[in-house]
Amino acid sequence: MEQSKNTNLRFLSVTTLNVLITFFELVGGLLSGSLSLISDAFHNFSDTFSIVLSYIANLIGHKKATPKNSYGYRRVEILTALLSSIILILISLFLLFEGINRIQHPETVKGAIMFWVAVVSFIANLGAALLLHVGASNNLNIKATYLHLLSDSLASVGVIIGSIFIYFFNLTWIDPVITILVSLYIAYESLPIIQQTFRILMEGSPDIDVDHVKNDLLAIPEIKDVHHFHSWSINENELMASVHVNLSDLPLSETEKIYSSIENILKDKYNIRHVTIQAECTRGLKKAMCLSSEDETENLKNDK
Template identity: 65%
Template sequence: MLELKEGIFMDHQTSGGRFFTVTLLNIIITLFELIGGLLSGSLALLSDAFHNFGDAFSVILSYVANRIGKRSPNAANTYGYRRIEILTALLNSVLLIAVSIFLLVEAIRRLIHPQNVAGGIMFWVAIISFLANTLATLLLNRDSKHNLNIRATYLHLLSDALASIGVIISASLIFFFKANWIDPLMTLLVSGYIIYESLPIVRQTFVILMEGAPEIDFKQVEHDLLQIPHVKGVHHCHAWQIDENQIVVSLHLNLEDLPLSQTEKIYAQVEKILKTKYQIAHVTIQAECDRGKGEKLFLTGQADHQ
């Protein structure tokens, strides 16, 4: 998947025209490998085709989702549409894992009952796919010069190229030594690699959709807020993520019995700490005097109020 910005997304700076060329190239490689795989009987080519399909599909999904995600919040979706990207990233990864498991099972079946593979066809299809893939990589690289995650993207593309080279070497061995068992072995490696790169995305998106808390030191947050004058306690805190960049927090603050105009100043201080130190984008505060005083930071079953 080429969408590795912040671990999940593609480089959004990719210009429309080049994006179109790269995606088209990827789709052509996919079809080419698919036909080549069926003609030669090579499972390794088929699995590489699905890998390329996954890459192309995720780029298209990310592109569309990113456009939808940019829409402003409205009465129907008060948080906006950012989570479309999380949802599509999850769907795409689950789809890829499902295909990979199918290929893994088929590969094991073929290791037990070897089948003939036309090494010649496999070799030339793999060579042409490798060249087209390299061209796509070069086109994308020119765009990702200013991307902070260039390393992650680069590493992905490098391992993609290695997989293609693996298929080329397998094809040569099959052609010259009739070593048909190498084809399912290569399939195991490629499918395993697809699962390996998809699982972290499933985990990240799943955590966000489960309203999982971002990785923040909440004890330190509590400590920092208690340093603000007039703040006597913090409890009933919630933290979740709209997407991989936007953290939202709601909490109850126990304050001294101050006029409302004074509490506003405290709110400003709380927001400043949370924004600058913890990159929290949105904070909702409920101010209280004695209600819930001494309660835990996170709501437990015994809380005396919600």
């Protein structure tokens, strides 16, 4: 409960900071003529939108499971992380085209105003990123938001450096170049999150060596064979699995002990917290653990 309150407070603080930064950079960009400041203001606006989405998703994700949603609502956070990352990609494309256009059609930039606005923005963005850093390691949704804020901080560093060169050497082309570099960095950081969320939503298998799983389970004396092993993710932290095992014709009380052994192995070695186990005597015996889709379909027909 205390952790939830702290998370809510961090989200509220970060949202407030980003709203202030957005207006501050927008006004500063218009006064200085800096494209990098204006683009960063739009970036911050998207961050504010993403943070609000993340906050709502965090609340929904912690709702208890229901009969209709037996796995709970944690996938909402994955959907939000995907949406936030896609927004970042679109913003990076917009900044890229605007930067190229400004190089072709340069404009006057006031380096002094640009410098001080960028310094204040950097401090605020870094503070907001640090507020979310604690939860970014084990929550993909918070990580996506954290990367939003971190990219803003790095963008502000680039703007600060660019403003110095503009002020002392009148190198106005640096402003759009910084914008282009920031856009490429945003895309670089966002693509892995999009790939990971797609894999989770498509029920892709986590990074687990299936042969090792089979050998570990076959080490249990009562298990003759293992097949039809499937694993997937509810989110980036919760793994699920199902497996068929061939046993002798044992009493149910003995079978339950074997189930417990299987569950402990999958939990301790592979971090699989929920597993569905089907015990069989001869059905599927000696079948390959990972079958091609055609073989799988044929075996299911034969089983019937």
